[in-house]
Amino acid sequence: MKSLVSVRNLTRVFDVSKPWLNRVIERRPKAMLTAVSDVSFEIPEREVYALVGESGSGKSTIGKMIVGLLNPSEGSVEIDGVDLSRETDADKIDAVRSDIQMIFQDPFASLNPRWKVRDIIAEPVAARGGDTAGLSEKLLEQVGLSAEDAGKFPHEFSGGQRQRICIARALASEPKLIVCDEPTSALDVSVQAQVLNLMSDLKDEFGLTYLFISHDLTVVQHMADKIGVLYLGRLVEEADPDTLFERPAHPYSQMLLAAAPRMDGFGREVVPPKGEIPDPINPPPGCAFNPRCPLAIPLCLQERPELRDVDGARVACHRAEEALARMRDRIEA
């Protein structure tokens, strides 16, 4: 299948140094934070690709680079064959830009409180001089609100309804790709179900492609066709949901899945994971997970593992086979 988005060797480094004078006086070097490091993946048309990871894993930074809110330090993002950060043909850039939209986490912060809902939703089209007559009303009905709501202000809506307005706005310019950054994290469970169902329906109806960014493994398992697990800015495992949740191959994925609370885990005694995510300014040498990994060998401290095919998944681990075998033993025991 044709891929709509292809991300190659994407890297983003932020300069988090103190001001020049402080560095001179305190004799400190520049501090560089690598938020995303050498990440590559493809999103086929009409599929849902999910990025999961804990805070600081770089998932939102990747999302921002894909929509063009941030420029990559290295590597490239191609959408429909166009690299937005290098393309010079203004018409091509324009055409691709209107194919991408974004939905943010906080529906209270992402809607202008002084604008009427009608203007908010029509803005992506109005900004390009398109025809907006009746557009907002039509979209509001498509996301399960009523046409009369177009004359109201954002404060008149609940969190779930606001997220529907954000979705309507994202649909206005008839995009191909929607980047959803934690779209339901601020919502209650029952409202979350409504919004996720709506997103699935719209995907089928308009043939959308989603990049779905979330820290909630259960939501990702439900929505995604393919999942990429990030750790400290690196893609450590990529697999379809069934493979990932049944036999996670990377020790970090295994740790993450074991730690996630389960609805049927009554009185389950979780062996809590050791340690925390290391400092991204001075990441550990070799594999970033080696200080917390139960299977680490000297090689893991020396050489950063590349993504390779292991049993139906792509895994960046020197010891993926051992990790899988250990997983199987534990399930049998």
Added chain:
Amino acid sequence: MSEPVLSVRNLVVEIPTRTGVLKPVDRVSYDIAPGEILGVVGESGAGKSMTGNAVIGLLDRPARITGGEILLHGRRIDDLGRDDMRRIRGKEIGMVFQDPLTSLNPLLRIGDQLTETMVEHLDLTADEARDRAIAALDEVGIPAAASRIDSYPHEFSGGMRQRVVIALALCAEPALVIADEPTTALDVSVQAQIIALLKRLCRERGTAVMLVTHDMGVIAEAVDRVAVMYAGRLAELGAVREVLQRPRHPYTEGLMGSTPLASRGQRRLRQIPGSMPRLGNLPDGCAFYPRCPKAQEACRVEPGPTLAADQGRAACWFPVEQPEAAE
């Protein structure tokens, strides 16, 4: 069952407003036994945090308790004055809030914050308190506690800060800890660490814990009994396994069904139509009836039966019939 640490009886909290009196907590009753973790779940605005705040006497005005009683070890605490309540808060009831950064003073070293609490409530000198503070930090799993006791809160990560807050809540050895969304701001792996810590401390010391959360997974793994709240009222109360696997209240059933885990393998998630009514706009009768698939005429007129702390499971006229457990 042993004497409960906390008994809440028919608690009513009211907020007078220009347009009428709101009842964010309406006739809520429950008990917590020593060593027991009671989970309180519900959606935002259901009154979970308000119930907790009423127990520790931290209701923001104009909200106030207008009915019912709160008993700690059989002694009424809801009618105490400010100074008496101060003596209980921190000593007999500990608190853990959602955001560890706002519950620690950024200008004080964490050691000073711990010793302040202990000197205030326990009969200790500053040196003794410092030793106990180090022991307390050690117990919640902060590495090199003796050297980190003089650090400021900003020098800790989110998970470590929440451990400090837990140490702070437990340092005067309270009989009851109220944990209000203690892991909501944390990552999954850190959340697992904090929940394991709370469970261990609760088991070892026999502390009663009221765990307020909206995460069903956390509820399933951590608590013994669960109270489900809807629009200020108790919808269902019972042993966690019973409530989660065989919910009797249609709201609990809908809530469980709408989690992605419960709909595993299905294309669509089950959803409850509509949303929770605003407090100023509650329907007569049962607050859930406009969204309820089983609503009948009686539900429109009469609110569901009020749950007593020790009997009844669901505040519903037509509870869901669940097949008896075949275990």
